[in-house]
Amino acid sequence: MSKPLQQKVALITGASRGIGKAIAFELAHLGASIMVNYVRNEEAAVETVTALRDMGSEAHSFQANAGDGADQTLLVDETFKLFGGVDILVHNAAIGAFKPVHKLKPNQWDLSMTINTRALLELTQKVLPSMESRGGGSIIALSSLGSHRFIPNYGAIGISKAALESLIKYLAVELSPKGIRVNGVSGGLVDTDAVRHFPEFEKFRDEVVRRTPAGRIGAPEDLARVVAFLASPQSAWIYGQILTADGGLSLI
Ligand SMILES: NC(=O)c1ccc[n+]([C@@H]2O[C@H](COP(=O)([O-])OP(=O)(O)OC[C@H]3O[C@@H](n4cnc5c(N)ncnc54)[C@H](OP(=O)(O)O)[C@@H]3O)[C@@H](O)[C@H]2O)c1
Secondary structure (H helix, E strand, O other), X not given: XXXXXXXXXXXXXXXXXXXXXXXXXXXXXXXXXXEEEEOOOHHHHHHHHXXXXXXXXXXXXXXXXXXXXXXXXXXHHHHHHHHOXXXXXXXXXXXXXXXXXXXXXXXXXXXXXXXXXXXXXXXXXXXXXXXXXXXXXXXXXXEEHHXXXXXXXXXXXXXXXXXXXXXXXXXXXHHHHHOEXXXXXXEOOEOOHHHHHOOOHHHHHHHHHHHOOOOOOXXXXXXXXXXXXXXXXXXXXXXXXXEEEOOOHHHX
């Protein structure tokens, strides 16, 4: 049976763990070949690639800091070499200091803006010639509710995600004539390693569960399925949107 992303190549930043890993499995499920990017945790990356191959997908991993220009070039070049090009770019890697905004140091601000936001622009510029030569593509970035509402100690990431959402909309218009769609997926609290660094995580999680109409926090697959939808032809008419999957949290 033909799968909607057969013959497509997906490059996913931060795909060794958490939501990025779940995205890798969802896209592989639809037939895509996967480049798993990671920065430190080689063991997790190898484990992810092995599991993807076990399910019949072509997959490789590559260590690169998604926020570093030279590393991005190496990552994209290696992807072109191994897979022949890129059809789907998912910018999922993100980082940020958990502290009040008014206590952020300039380097902490820069770190989040560089990895979470500017990397989407730079990676897009680097994969653009390949997407154009292949007749189009889909670019998706991960955002969060903290882009437009206050979450304690989350400002470094939240502000970078606000800029990311704006960048998505600008790119969506500019790249539409090239057959490239650019969208975002946003969510509330999702159960990954990252959220364990939240100050008083357990208390925060219980409060989010209490306030979420669906009665639980998110699982990585809850966001990954939306990314897969945006990567597939099923969403062909969706341009520059930030689709929120949060169990209804943002409604309250
Ligand atoms: N968790 C949530 O509550 C939540 C909610 C909404 C949106 N999101 C968004 O979803 C995305 C993934 O979050 P997550 O919770 O799954 O994170 P996570 O569990 O911390 O996983 C982070 C992944 O990104 C990689 N990574 C970190 N810095 C990197 C860098 N500079 N270059 C390349 N890779 C890097 C890590 O690689 P290593 O394994 O090598 O460390 C790992 O694969 C983020 O954009 C986040 O803002 C998260």
